[in-house]
Amino acid sequence: MGRISITVFVLIGAAIALGRASTLYAKCKKECEDNAGDVEEDEISRALLNLCLGRCTNEDYVRCKASCRTNFDSKPEERKACSRRCKSVGRDRCQEDCRYGGPACLDECVNLYGYG
Numbered sequence: 001m002g003r004i005s006i007t008v009f010v011l012i013g014a015a016i017a018l019g020r021a022s023t024l025y026a027k028c029k030k031e032c033e034d035n036a037g038d039v040e041e042d043e044i045s046r047a048l049l050n051l052c053l054g055r056c057t058n059e060d061y062v063r064c065k066a067s068c069r070t071n072f073d074s075k076p077e078e079r080k081a082c083s084r085r086c087k088s089v090g091r092d093r094c095q096e097d098c099r100y101g102g103p104a105c106l107d108e109c110v111n112l113y114g115y116g
Helices: 002-034 041-071 076-100 103-113
Strands: none
Touching: 002 041, 041 076, 041 103, 076 103
């Protein structure tokens, strides 16, 4: 019973950390979009928005991976599963951000976060 309680607390801690990271990502993304300018007409604004969104996604990915290392330091299988989730979320966000990034953007997402 003691091991189950500890595992539950660790999982709750990881969920809170990942939730906090997602909130930071949402704030970062909103800030990028609010400051983007006219992305429909201006190619430079689109490129800058894409860079900004990429930074938000990468920072969130780094926080997620750090959370996995911290919360599952002595549990390699759980740490790997957590890291896979970080990659999956990073890849999905990166691909979503590519709406302004052009065709090479999707290739970059695969290079950074792997295939789905």
